[in-house]
Amino acid sequence: MLKNLYIYRYRTINFLKTFFSQIILILVSISCIFPLVWMFSAALKTQQTVFTDMSLFPKHPVWNNFVVAWTKANFGVYFFNSLFYTVVVVFGVIFIGSLAAFAFSRFKFPLRNFFYILFMATMMIPIPGSFISLYILLTKLNLINTRIGYILPQINGGLAMTIFMLKTFFDKMPKDLENAAKIDGCNKFRIYLHVALPLAKQAIAVMVIFTALGVWNEYLLAMLVLSSKTLMPLQRGLMVFQGSHMTEYPLLMAGITITIFPIVTIYLLMQKYIIKGVMAGAVKE
Amino acid sequence: MKKSIKYKDIFSSYLFVLPAIILFLVFSLYPIFKVVELSFFEWDGISKFTKFVGFKNFIDVLFSNKIWWKSVLNAFYITLIALTIQNGVALFLAFCCDKDIRGAKAYRVIFYLPPVLSGIVVGLIWNWIYDGSYGFLNHMLTVLGLGQYSRAWLADPKTALMAVALIHIWKGFGWGFIILLAGLQGISRDYYESAKIDGASSFQIFKNITIPLMIPIFFLVSILTILGTMQIYDLIISTTQGGPGYHTEVPITRILTTMTGTSRFGYACAMSLVFGAILLILSIFQLKVSKKIER
Amino acid sequence: MKKNFFNIFVLFCFLCICFGCNENKTNTNKIVIWHWMTDRDDAFIELANKYKNLTGVDVSFELYAPSEAYSSKVKAAAQTNTLPDVFSILGAKRDLASFINAGHVANLTSYMEENNNEWKDQFIPTSIEINEFKEGNPFDVEPGIYGVSIDFSSIQFLYNKTMFRNAGLDPENPPRTWNEFIDANKKLRAKGYQGIVGGFGEIWFLDCLTTIYAYNILGEEKFISTVKGETPYTDPDWVKVLSLFEELSKNNCFATGTISMINKTSEQTFANEKAAINYNGSWAVNVYSGMNPTLEYGVMAPPVYNSKRPMYVWGGNGSSFMVNEKSKHKEEVIKFLKWFTAVEQQNFLTDVTKNIPSNKNSLEYVDGVLKDFAKTSDNFITSWKYNIFEYPSVLEVLDKGIQSIIIGEKTPISVLQEVEQVKQKEMENF
Incomplete structure (x- = not known):
């Protein structure tokens, strides 16, 4: 009898817990989804109805906006460019960043803390006019208006956070595994590649998402470094719809909707790794 | 013999950090050096002439620029809110999604949507929500019978900063969420299983297993929150432009106005160094606290 | 499988970087113009094409937006002496003065005043004032006209x-x-x-x-x-x-x-x-x-x-073009700008971009509400009318x-x- 009551109470509490959690989760979800829905519906309206027609799905949707946006913004060329920049920068940031983070976390070498603090400092000092110094530098290096000139500063820009983040995750890595690998005759690089990287899978997936998002949305640096239209990233296309005085909202929204797809796809791909890590965790094996 | 192994070890260690250090030396050091140099000069950003003024810029920023310190305080205020509410929400959501609550898969995708959104859309939507005459928030208040509280949220000095902070939280919790989730997912389920077998309640598991294992991640998230929030500005530019008066000014908007609006590059550089020092002190403080807790 | 993918990736990077470098070569015989006016870009390009058909001179308009990005690009290019033939300067007149004093902007007074003020007189006075420095200005700029106004607001x-x-x-x-x-x-x-x-x-x-x-x-x-x-x-x-x-x-x-x-x-x-x-x-x-x-x-x-x-x-706060003092084809540039600010082109710009033209003779062409805006043009004032700067x-x-x-x-x-x-x-x- 008493036992039943306990179970009953336990169930009620559990039910209430899930119930309230679900309510909060749903509310937050709505606030996250709404802007996307609004953006999509705005992309289907006209410049005249975009702020007057409050319906989420307009009666006469202008699907053509997407076509116009694609052609007017010249997305065909820019899309490839952005894809290329994103892949290269993400790869560079993760590779160089994880190497350094691993060394900072695992090895002892002179000036280790000095360099680590130096990297952290770049996250803290906002550099006004850094653009001007960068431009001077790139001109001297003859990298103005080249793809490398656009890629390298971005890799450098992503490094500090990557190192910081990955170091935290490497620090958590159990020492035993590393020692075991050492006994097996692995050199440092192989330990990094075969032990450390798989263990930090979640953190790396997170950094891939962060970096990709940053590169995908970048345009200030592109404007500074690049001048040929054939080298410009996607965001240059969106600029067409935003005059200094005049904004073509529906086309802009259609453009943004198009540009958001790849980045959401990257997120969907990566978040699998964040979750998968549990099952394939090396500790368990 | 032993010595050569040691050198070889150091050398191979350096190979790991070398690419990062080279990039840093080329692309970060020069701009930073330039900022430090310029902070001792008066320069308008264009002309060929610079005037050496010594520590004058720093002294002015530190001791006689009230507006600057107000902007720093504003940033602190937003940061405090972000640290508590934003990270609290992020942790709660990450915790829910870590457990197999119904719909967890969908939530994981949804919660990361705000950071993906373009700043233009965020600005448009929130300007509409906060609008004083036909805004969504006022409309909701009227419907709920709280019409007397309605106001122009971004133009009222009492609410402007809070309103901006709220947008920031909303836009930012996805970042914290995903890092925390990655951390939670990294904890081996064996710990939970064995604790459950030992008869520990879910709260005890949370307190004795999850929290200690998550402390480095908490530290990571909180420091990223501090650095990210203290340096916000694009949100402010697309909503209030620092107004009304100086109520929503933050350090970066001040630095930018000084640089482009008033064309005082040297002074702006001094501001950013002072600001960098503040962030550095904050980070070191954070580091100390987290080390103490970890012990 | 994984290795293959990696190899392809490296090859891909390599190819792209090569392509990137090849595209870098630019035709040195064309006039390059930097601007930030997104909404006018199409109209500018159309005019440039027209000019090419007329004279055979290549004019290339390069758009950099938003304005903050444009501003830093121009400032950075000034530091490295890589400004294009023509550019516009965003910001206060103080900034224009700095650009002039650093030797980046050509003094156009002589071109404006040749043939009895032919070019100068076709502008609305405010449009000239915007780019003019008078005797005794507080920035010690040599008196003169330093820009060509294309429209104003x-x-x-x-x-x-x-x-x-x-x-x-x-x-x-x-x-x-x-x-x-x-x-x-x-x-x-x-x-x-x-x-x-x-x-x-x-x-x-x-x-x-x-x-x-x-x-x-x-x-x-x-x-x-x-x-x-x-x-x-x-x-x-x-x-x-x-x-x-x-x-x-x-x-x-x-x-x-x-x-x-x-x-x-x-x-x-x-x-x-x-x-x-x-x-x-x-x-x-x-x-x-x-x-x-x-x-x-x-x-x-x-x-x-x-x-x-x-x-x-x-x-008066419209947009103007400045000529680079170090430009290699200054005469060509001036010719183009004269053509660009002539009535026909100004009418075209007014039509397409709905801004008030800076050419006096195009004012009649303005209609609708815009005309009411232009109506008071005799009473226009800018902060620099009296050679003073706060x-x-x-x-x-x-x-x-x-x-x-x-x-x-x-x-x-x-x-x-x-x-x-x-x-x-x-x-x-x-």
């Missing part, structure tokens, strides 16, 4: 005719004096309409409004002497100027929240008939024709406060102070005391 009040009619006001006779203006606002409120909306969060709008009323109340002489630092800002006349904002605020003339609004939000409000009066620039004509073509609105010059003195209208930091405190006055946080006199303090400090510094 004016900032005035727009009003919704339908709402005026509904509130019992004559839509064809908008208020002309200050008191009429306040009355009109009261009537609009009584009808449940909101009054003035504007992008007052972008403080330079307040700048424009303050300056024209300061000229009207103080008179030119006193205004100039204040800027020169001879009359303090705490002068009773200045208090009167700022009290205007207090009066507007107390009479509930401002739309809710307009004080920290960005201009694009304020334009939405006016276009959707949520406010009756809008303080905005002539570019708004283009915005409203897109957002609400049925909007029935007119333009009214700022209402006069002191009828004994002239009431100016803010105007420190930007002083203006900032003044404008931010006005925001505080409007939300009832500060009084005019306390704001002016702060302004005067900053002014004193700046005068000591320089």
Whole structure:
């Protein structure tokens, strides 16, 4: 009898817990989804109805906006460019960043803390006019208006956070595994590649998402470094719809909707790794 | 013999950090050096002439620029809110999604949507929500019978900063969420299983297993929150432009106005160094606290 | 499998980088023009094509937007001497002066004045003034004209005719004096309409409004002497100027929240008939024709406060092209710019971009609401008409102070005391 009551109470509490959690989760979800829905519906309206027609799905949707946006913004060329920049920068940031983070976390070498603090400092000092110094530098290096000139500063820009983040995750890595690998005759690089990287899978997936998002949305640096239209990233296309005085909202929204797809796809791909890590965790094996 | 192994070890260690250090030396050091140099000069950003003024810029920023310190305080205020509410929400959501609550898969995708959104859309939507005459928030208040509280949220000095902070939280919790989730997912389920077998309640598991294992991640998230929030500005530019008066000014908007609006590059550089020092002190403080807790 | 993928990836990177370098070579025999005007880019390119067909000269317009990105690009290029043949400079006249003093901008006076001022005389005087430095200017710039204005804008009040009619006001006779203006606002409120909306969060709008009323109340002489630092800002006349904002605020003339609004939000409000009066620039004509073509609105010059003195209208902040002093084909560039600012091309630009042309003879071509904007062009004033320049930091405190006055946080006199303090400090510094 008493036992039943306990179970009953336990169930009620559990039910209430899930119930309230679900309510909060749903509310937050709505606030996250709404802007996307609004953006999509705005992309289907006209410049005249975009702020007057409050319906989420307009009666006469202008699907053509997407076509116009694609052609007017010249997305065909820019899309490839952005894809290329994103892949290269993400790869560079993760590779160089994880190497350094691993060394900072695992090895002892002179000036280790000095360099680590130096990297952290770049996250803290906002550099006004850094653009001007960068431009001077790139001109001297003859990298103005080249793809490398656009890629390298971005890799450098992503490094500090990557190192910081990955170091935290490497620090958590159990020492035993590393020692075991050492006994097996692995050199440092192989330990990094075969032990450390798989263990930090979640953190790396997170950094891939962060970096990709940053590169995908970048345009200030592109404007500074690049001048040929054939080298410009996607965001240059969106600029067409935003005059200094005049904004073509529906086309802009259609453009943004198009540009958001790849980045959401990257997120969907990566978040699998964040979750998968549990099952394939090396500790368990 | 032993010595050569040691050198070889150091050398191979350096190979790991070398690419990062080279990039840093080329692309970060020069701009930073330039900022430090310029902070001792008066320069308008264009002309060929610079005037050496010594520590004058720093002294002015530190001791006689009230507006600057107000902007720093504003940033602190937003940061405090972000640290508590934003990270609290992020942790709660990450915790829910870590457990197999119904719909967890969908939530994981949804919660990361705000950071993906373009700043233009965020600005448009929130300007509409906060609008004083036909805004969504006022409309909701009227419907709920709280019409007397309605106001122009971004133009009222009492609410402007809070309103901006709220947008920031909303836009930012996805970042914290995903890092925390990655951390939670990294904890081996064996710990939970064995604790459950030992008869520990879910709260005890949370307190004795999850929290200690998550402390480095908490530290990571909180420091990223501090650095990210203290340096916000694009949100402010697309909503209030620092107004009304100086109520929503933050350090970066001040630095930018000084640089482009008033064309005082040297002074702006001094501001950013002072600001960098503040962030550095904050980070070191954070580091100390987290080390103490970890012990 | 994994290795294969990696190899392909490396190859892919390599190829792209090679391509990237190849595309870098540019034709050195063409005129390169940098600008930031997204909405005019298509029209510019069309004109460039036309020019190529006419003369065989290649003109390439390169767009860099948004304006902050453009600004830093120009400043950076100036540091490395890599500015294009033609560019425009965003920002205050102080910045233009710095560019000139650093030797980046060609003095166009001789070209403007050749053949009996042929080129110069075709412009509206304000358009010349924008790019002109006079004798004794505070920046020590050699007197001359340093830019070619392609269009200009004016900032005035727009009003919704339908709402005026509904509130019992004559839509064809908008208020002309200050008191009429306040009355009109009261009537609009009584009808449940909101009054003035504007992008007052972008403080330079307040700048424009303050300056024209300061000229009207103080008179030119006193205004100039204040800027020169001879009359303090705490002068009773200045208090009167700022009290205007207090009066507007107390009479509930401002739309809710307009004080920290960005201009694009304020334009939405006016276009959707949520406010009756809008303080905005002539570019708004283009915005409203897109957002609400049925909007029935007119333009009214700022209402006069002191009828004994002239009431100016803010105007002139258009866009101009500067010629690079170090350009290799200066003569070609000048030829192109002369063609570019001739009536036919100016008419074309007016048609497509709906801006007020800088060519006098194209003014007749302007029609509709834009014509009302251009109508007062004799009364246009810019901050540099009298060769005087206020420190930007002083203006900032003044404008931010006005925001505080409007939300009832500060009084005019306390704001002016702060302004005067900053002014004193700046005068000591320089």
